Amino acid sequence: MSKTAETMIEMIKVSKIYPPDVVALRDISISIDVGEMFFIIGMSGAGKTTLLKLLCSMDSPSKGLIEIGGKSINQLKGSKLARLRQKIGVAYQDFKLLTDRTTAENIAISMEVSYKKPQMIRNRVRTLLEQLDLADKHDTITGELSRGEQQRVALARAIANSPTMILVDEPTGNLDATTTERVMQLLTNCNKAGATVVIATHDQSLYQHTSHRVMELRKGQLHALAETGGKTS
Amino acid sequence: MSFWFTVIRQVGRNLRMTWGSQIMTLLTVSLSVLIFAFFYLIYTNMLHFGDKLGNDLSLIVYLEEEPVPEMQQQLISKIKAFDDVEEIRFISRAQAYQRFASQLGKNQDVLNDIPKDFLPPSIEVVPMKNLRSLNQVKLFSAYLARLPGTTKVQYGQDWVERFYYFTKLLSIIVLLSGTLLILTTIFMVAYTIRLTILGRQAELELLKLVGATNNYIRTPFLLEGLFQGILGSSLGIASLFVLFQWIKLHFSGPGFLNLFEFSFFSPMVGLTIIGVSILLCTLGSYSTMQKFLRI
Ligand SMILES: Nc1ncnc2c1ncn2[C@@H]1O[C@H](COP(=O)(O)OP(=O)(O)OP(=O)(O)O)[C@@H](O)[C@H]1O
Numbered sequence: 001m002s003k004t005a006e007t008m009i010e011m012i013k014v015s016k017i018y019p020p021d022v023v024a025l026r027d028i029s030i031s032i033d034v035g036e037m038f039f040i041i042g043m044s045g046a047g048k049t050t051l052l053k054l055l056c057s058m059d060s061p062s063k064g065l066i067e068i069g070g071k072s073i074n075q076l077k078g079s080k081l082a083r084l085r086q087k088i089g090v091a092y093q094d095f096k097l098l099t100d101r102t103t104a105e106n107i108a109i110s111m112e113v114s115y116k117k118p119q120m121i122r123n124r125v126r127t128l129l130e131q132l133d134l135a136d137k138h139d140t141i142t143g144e145l146s147r148g149e150q151q152r153v154a155l156a157r158a159i160a161n162s163p164t165m166i167l168v169d170e171p172t173g174n175l176d177a178t179t180t181e182r183v184m185q186l187l188t189n190c191n192k193a194g195a196t197v198v199i200a201t202h203d204q205s206l207y208q209h210t211s212h213r214v215m216e217l218r219k220g221q222l223h224a225l226a227e228t229g230g231k232t233s
Numbered sequence: 234m235s236f237w238f239t240v241i242r243q244v245g246r247n248l249r250m251t252w253g254s255q256i257m258t259l260l261t262v263s264l265s266v267l268i269f270a271f272f273y274l275i276y277t278n279m280l281h282f283g284d285k286l287g288n289d290l291s292l293i294v295y296l297e298e299e300p301v302p303e304m305q306q307q308l309i310s311k312i313k314a315f316d317d318v319e320e321i322r323f324i325s326r327a328q329a330y331q332r333f334a335s336q337l338g339k340n341q342d343v344l345n346d347i348p349k350d351f352l353p354p355s356i357e358v359v360p361m362k363n364l365r366s367l368n369q370v371k372l373f374s375a376y377l378a379r380l381p382g383t384t385k386v387q388y389g390q391d392w393v394e395r396f397y398y399f400t401k402l403l404s405i406i407v408l409l410s411g412t413l414l415i416l417t418t419i420f421m422v423a424y425t426i427r428l429t430i431l432g433r434q435a436e437l438e439l440l441k442l443v444g445a446t447n448n449y450i451r452t453p454f455l456l457e458g459l460f461q462g463i464l465g466s467s468l469g470i471a472s473l474f475v476l477f478q479w480i481k482l483h484f485s486g487p488g489f490l491n492l493f494e495f496s497f498f499s500p501m502v503g504l505t506i507i508g509v510s511i512l513l514c515t516l517g518s519y520s521t522m523q524k525f526l527r528i
Pocket residue numbers: 018019022023024042043044045046047048049050051093202
């Protein structure tokens with residue numbers, strides 16, 4: 001990665017306070033480059049999910065500035081917001097799958113909203129399902145899948161539309177070591193293809209040997225404690 | 234192209250999900266179109282019929298005695314002082330007798346013992362076409378009755394009056410059924426769309442999260458209203474047409490209906506009714522969306 005990389009995510013003194021006075025995030029300042037892979041770790045309740053929600057503008061910060069690709073998203077609305085969201089793939093912690101639809105339909109949704117050709121959607125869905133070892137679940141209703149399978153479907157939906165920014169919340173919570181390996185491989189591939197990837201997790205195995213930046217959230221505050229060499233910027 | 238593909242697919246999903254109430258709406262829409270169109274059809278035919286009657290409308294002013302030419306000029310100018318008229322014909326006693334005799338035809342001999350001047354002289358006034366509305370005819374006849382030397386004025390009062398009130402009543406019914414049409418279409422369509430939206434809440438939320446534009450979310454619902462409008466109103470008009478043909482077939486021949494010579498709408502009117510229903514249905518779906526989609 002070049003030293004003059006553009007900034008993808010810029011957060012300046014961002015706080016999130018849930019009513020009445022739950023401080024989920026406090027004065028978060030961070031910038032993440034285009035094409036970077038970034039880990040957010042922290043205990044349960046530390047605010048990881050809240051942070052990701054702010055980044056995909058599912059929620060708005062109580063204070064502070066958030067910029068994606070150089071543009072503030074604080075006041076984004078309507079078609080501009082829609083277009084931004086099309087470029088962000090999110091794998092939610094609670095999956096948000098349509099449990100009465102098939103796996104393929106669930107994955108296709110993120111591509112349909114940007115009007116991709118049906119042929120292209122079909123191909124992409126097949127490839128993703130193969131990469132995630134779900135090829136035989138193509139036509140299964142997602143409500144009938146196991147947690148681990150649902151998790152992978154949610155991930156597939158997040159990356160299907162080849163977004164420039166991928167936010168993953170606890171991607172391997174219900175997975176065994178081998179499948180975790182597969183998932184991480186897929187995310188690494190997306191990252192190599194140029195996508196900015198932010199992963200929130202408390203699974204040590206994911207970030208133990210990584211050369212990427214790792215930051216820890218503690219009670220809503222960010223600590224650059226777990227930085228492991230490899231990358232200087 | 235992929236836009237319409239995805240949109241149509243969503244409409245298909247919606248229809249499958251709430252097909253029961255969709256059909257109910259469809260029937261309600263077509264029934265209200267049918268009711269409205271039915272009364273409107275009768276109304277237009279009545280107006281048409283009234284037009285034809287009006288063409289033959291003339292006022293007959295009976296006179297005390299035969300006017301001399303000078304007096305005729307005076308009467309003409311007096312009549313024209315009220316309003317311009319199409320035609321004024323003086324009918325002498327002799328002419329009246331002649332007419333009556335020719336009407337009797339073969340039975341003329343009954344007149345043998347009667348003096349040839351037993352019928353009063355009269356003036357036949359054919360009013361201008363614009364004088365056809367009942368109020369004016371009434372005023373006109375009152376005016377004529379006050380002219381010096383007239384005994385009475387005749388124009389089929391009873392009949393004209395009754396016809397007038399009948400069409401008045403019909404126009405009120407048309408208005409009422411029109412209002413009914415507007416209310417049912419808007420509310421029923423709005424109601425079913427609301428059902429669909431509530432049933433798909435989770436999906437709509439997700440669609441917003443993955444970046445669906447407002448148009449992407451809205452268009453299927455608008456189309457749904459549009460389809461309801463097209464299908465419902467076409468069905469209504471079509472069934473009225475069938476009903477019309479059936480009545481024509483079974484009640485034609487010498488009788489009441491032949492007098493009227495009923496005719497169906499012109500295609501233009503039919504299309505207008507369909508167009509307005511489509512507009513109403515789309516409006517119904519649009520208003521619910523504004524309320525329930527919050528986008
Ligand atoms: N909608 C909400 N309303 C009120 N409080 C909330 C809401 N969402 C989160 N919180 C609170 O904010 C804090 C951070 O929650 P968050 O979900 O971000 O934690 P997390 O780091 O994702 O935890 P986990 O690892 O368990 O997913 C928690 O104390 C939580 O109770």
